[in-house]
Amino acid sequence: MLPNAKITEQLALLATIDPVSQAAGTVTTGWLSAAAFERFMASIRTGVLGASATVDAKLQQATDSSGTGVKDVTGKAITQIVKASGDNKQAIINLRAEELDTNGGFGYFRLSITVGTATSLITAEVWGGVAKNLPASAQNQAGVVQIV
DSSP: OOTTOOHHHHEEEEEEEEEEEEOSEEEEOOOEESTTEEEEEEEEEEOSOOTTOEEEEEEEEESSTTOTTOEEEEEEEOOOEEHHHHTTOEEEEEEEGGGSOGGGTOOEEEEEEEEESSOEEEEEEEEEEEESSSOGGGGOOTTOOOOO
C-alpha cells in the first residue's frame, strides 16, 4: 500500500470512445498493449438510446497492434443494454492481463461497442491499473491534458 499516492499515480486512462451520437454499427478503441499493467477496466456509459436501440460491448484480443488474429476475450462481454431500461446507464468490464490468450501470443486488446437499430448516445473509457512501473499516469493517452 502506498498511503501518500494519488489515485492518478495508480491508474492510467489508456483509451476512450469520446461521447458520440453513434449510428447503428460498431465503434472500437485502438489496440492496447497489456504489457504495462496487470489489471484493466472498461467503463461503458449510455445516454439516451434511440427507439428500440440496443448496446453491446465486449473486449477483443489480438497478437499485435494491427489486430492480427482478432478474437473475443472469453467471458468479457456485457449483457445487452436495451432502450426500455438502458437510458443513462453504466456497465463495467474487468480484465486481468492473464485472461488474455498469452500462450497463443495474444498481448493486445480493445473495447468494441455495437449500437443496434437506432442512433444512441454512448461513451467509454479503458483504464489500466496495477502498473508494472509507477507512476501509472505516465501511460495516459495523449488526450489527458490535466491532472490536478
